[in-house]
Amino acid sequence: MTLTVEASSLSLNDVHRFLKLEKLSNASFVDFLSLEPLSEFEQHDLLKIRNDFDRYLSARKISEGLVKFLTIAPLMRLAGFYDVPIRLTMEDSIAIAVEDEDRRITGRMDILAINSPQSNVAPPFWVVVIETKNSAVEVGEGLPQLLTYAFKSLEQQPSVWGLVTNGLRYQFVYLTHNQQQNYQLMPLLSLNESPDAIELLQVFKAICKLPSFQ
Template identity: 85%
Template sequence: MTLIVEASSLSLNDVHRFLKLEKLSNASFTDFLSLEPLSEFEQQDLLRIRSDFERYLNAGKISEGLVKLLTIAPLMRLAGFYDVPIRLTMEDSIAIAVEDEDRRITGRMDILAINSPQNNIAPLFWVLIIETKNSAIEVSEGLPQLLTYAFKSLNQQPSVWGLVTNGLRYQFVYLRCDQQPTYQLMPLLNLNESPGATELLQVFKSVCKLPNFQ
């Protein structure tokens, strides 16, 4: 009998054991991405995003839905994720059969950015998987879910980027599969700090421009 397990109930140890996913030492963004300077328009738009979020945060806890609306949606628009050939999907269901275990891990991804080929012949390429939490939850609590969902893409592509955020803090993760699936954590970024906010948008833009291989 197959045991159904919700991804939201997994710990990091569970993810490592069930998916044979190995954590490597932390890395920097510039190990994998080219970060370009922001334009004056981008800096001003980023400042508005920060101000809107701070106003809501000062009033109390921000729900997961509002985190998406106030930060993720405008940041992705500004970074180019709304443009062709990128296609966004939300609340996509996912199921992973665990090797050597009579269990199946299921869950729903919050946001998935796909590079969708215009000829409908090439395979879909997962660009970025995002897991959002409300502002009162530490981003580390969403890491097992994010890793589980991102792991699914390694069946069809060599690597993928993931992000877990509570609106204030942003934890990017880089997953790849050579002989064994691995992941690396990137520096934690804070939207309310100017250097962190600038680097956050730079990372979004760079990930958006990645070709269908990494």
């Protein structure tokens, strides 16, 4: 009998054990991405995103839905994720079967950016998997879910970027599949810190521009 497990109930130890996913030492963005300077227009829009979020955060806890609306959506638009051939999907249901364990892990992704090729022959490439939490939840609590969802992409591609955020803090993760599936945590970024906010948008732009074979 197959046991069905919700991804939201997993701990990091569960993810490591069930998915045979190994954590490597933390890495730097520049190890994998080419970060370009922001234009004045981009910096102006980024400041507006920061101010809008700060205004809501000062008033009350911000829900997951508002985190997506106030920060993720405008950041991804500014970074180019709304352009062809990338397609965004939200709350897609996925199922991950773990062959050497008698269980099936299920869940719903918050946001998935897919590079959809023009040809029907080539499979779609998962650009980035995003898990959002409300502003009162620490980003580390969403890491097991994010890793579980991003793990699914390694069946068809060698690597994928993931992000878990509560709107204020942003934890990027880089997953790869060589001889074994593994992941590396990137530096934690904060939207309310100017250097971090600039790097955050630079990272989004760099991931958006990655060719689908990486």
